[in-house]
Amino acid sequence: MSQYILRRLMIAIPSLLGISVVLFVVLALAPGDPFAELATNPNVPPEVQAALRAKFGLDDPIYLRYLHWLNAMLHGDWGFSFVSRMNVDRLILQRLPATLYVIGSAQILALMIAIPVGVYAATKPYSLFDQIANTLAFIGFSLPTFFTGILFILIFSVTLDWLPFVYTTDIKGTGIHWVLEMIRQAIMPVAVLGLFQAASMTRFVRSAMLDVIRLDYVTTARAKGLGQAKVIVKHVMRNAMIPVVTLIALQMPAVFGGAIVTEQIFRIPGIGSLLISSILSNDTPVVMAVTFVFACLVVLFNLIADVLYGWLDPRISLR
């Protein structure tokens, strides 16, 4: 087992290197530079712009810039933001709590809806409950989050005036009041993201359950005289959850990566909004760091999913 993990980690190195080369080249070839806004400011002479480009090494050839970046990354230096003039790791760490809180809660909400609904719908396929659950799921994943987000804002903020639609990181107050405010402002983004995720996950859980529920060993279990609940939970779910676990594991990087659209709508200062604003301002070091960290997480969670497989299903052996 440990040998397997070690080997997988060794394989991960060249693939991460490959990813970083692709990312770096794409970003370097992308048009625009971080000092674009200065160009229209008549106060800033063009020479100053040229000096800035030179200072940040933007005029060096691509391979040289890549090697600089790689060397720094190996020393734990994630780069230096052109736009904020601070270290990228500090920028990212500042944004991480909001993303973990909101996206994490949304994932938990999605699971809490998807698993019971999916399981129950699968035990009674084509029943009224199943039909309704399916219809809602289809509606849920057909509606994009930018639409439901704005709809929620119009209903709950503008019309009803119940919830704030601007997420603030510095809520005044302490103790229970702080906790309540934190929950209150997260309700809308968590609901928007959670329901969207839940919709597709419900379908997935349902079909995974249906695949298993028809197998012979389930019939055997029933024939033994076991109760419905025990059959479903102990025998069916345990096997049906294997692909679901993979799906969840592969979605974990997204918890760190943030949700660009939802974060933008609700002004959540998370990784997603950092990424999009950095892309818009051509802040290459930040874009590079965020996307690369994201790539690392994907590789890592893929490995975790594979290891989990072996643990959940002893028939699968890892060599």
Added chain:
Amino acid sequence: MLDKELRSMIGQVKDGRMDRRAFIQRLAAVGLAAPAAYQLLALGGVAMAEGPSAYKPTKRGGGGALKLLWWQGPTLLNPHFATGTKDQDGSRLFYEPLACWDVDGNMKLVLAAEIPSVQNGLLAADGTSVTWKLKPGVKWHDGKPFSADDVVFTWEYTKDPATATVTSGTYRDLKVEKIDDLTVKITFPKPTPFWADAFVGAGAGQILPKHQFADYIGSKSRDAPANLAPVGTGPYKFVEFKPGDLIRGVINPDYHMANRPYFDSIEMKGGGDAVSAARAVIQTGEYDFGWNIQVEDDVLLRLEKGGKGKTIYAVGGDTEFIALNFTDPNVEVDGEKSSMKTKHPLFSDPAVRKALSMLVDRDSIKKAIYGRAGRTTANFLNGPEKFVSKNTSWEFNIEKASKLLDDAGWKPGADGIREKDGKKLKLLYQTSINGPRQKTQAIVKQACQKAGIDVELKSVVASVFFSSDVANPDTYPKFYADLEMFQIPMSQPDPSQHMRRYHSRYIASKENKWQGTNFPRWVNKDYDAAIDAADAEMDPVKRAALYIKCNDLLWQDTVFIPAMHRLKVEAAANTLRPVISGWANETDNLFDWYREE
């Protein structure tokens, strides 16, 4: 304005026969705005006076929290590294200049004790130096006294090429020296009619504390802890900063202006988009003030109905224009299109340029797009008032344009598109991707079609269009199109920088890596001469006349077709009394903001 009459009026003010207010009113009657009039007085030997203040609170603090919404949040808090006005706005909460510009473009004292003038001896009559007296007793937020050393240091810091500040253009040619602890003298390399650039306003003027930055000058500049935690002299003290997301500050109890500031704490939230920012201020009232609300007027009017806030407008000098290319964008000479060695095949006929200007329906553009945030204009230079030409006019007339083209020999071909000598009237019209700009393009294209001109529209991502990337063909300085539309913000109440750009000396070309500012590549000897004369002209009246002449030359030659004179649009809670100037950053007059129930 009549030179003689003005002179006699200035004389009357000097002798006390006419009071200052009457002078301003007389000038306003002939179209000169107060800021211009004040500078006239300053240079005519009468001291510039501060404009009246409408500030009502009679004690410091007690105003609760002020919540600002900047939909592009500041990403750094060192004003001399600002990559956009948002960063200047954020820094200006804490740092201060010697003086700033109020709503009417009057100079307002901040850290200076007296406005320099020829009369009080602080401004050299030949415009080669200006002396600033500093307010005594001002303290930095950490308790250290503010002095002339800080002003001199700010100059040393910004002019150092290794520091790589974006404001170095303002400071590198000056000499700043300390006369005593509360006096600094700025010496200019040549007569400088507009002396209020260095140390004035939020753009370049914010003064840094020497004791915080002295060890971080030059290449070490990025390591200064104060880059992210400013220690200033402003009305609010720094508490917290999260780039792009949030700035927090609390009242500075030792602030140097009486009864100010009004608010106990301040918060500047970033992120999102302009429409939802307008909603959070006008409709739900979650925030007190929303910055730069570039939203269609229809939407704003709808939000304002029964809302908790309103939009406010500030007049500055920002002009949205369509520039004409005087070189050929389709022929490559020495690896460069739009080369000075070519002439534009269609626009070299003045009739085509004139006809085009008649095909821009400015009224429709105002009605359909800008609404209350725009004014139609014939001029390229739209402010300050004293520099605005009254000699120009514009019209929208498709028939007249068609006739003009007919007379010039441009006859419609079989496909309805006009042609002459085998050259078809087909134009490529580019701009940056931005809702109002694409709509303007559509309005212009439609009118051109009716007149037999085929217009192809092109939209470029703003980050490319405005970039200085030499390798990219789609930037505005390269101008590989026949027409292009955008605006160049006018960041100070003086036209010198703004107009100097189109001197033939500054033509954008491959040779200067397209860093030249004259992107239409228009050459006019009279214009060059007028600009050179204005740059050295100390007589304010003659100087204004020169800039008016420059504007008129641009108009005569149809170098630019001004599509709209754009105003600043902000959203504010009904109870908030913000002070917003069209000539300054939104936070430049923050010390005067208060709330009235």
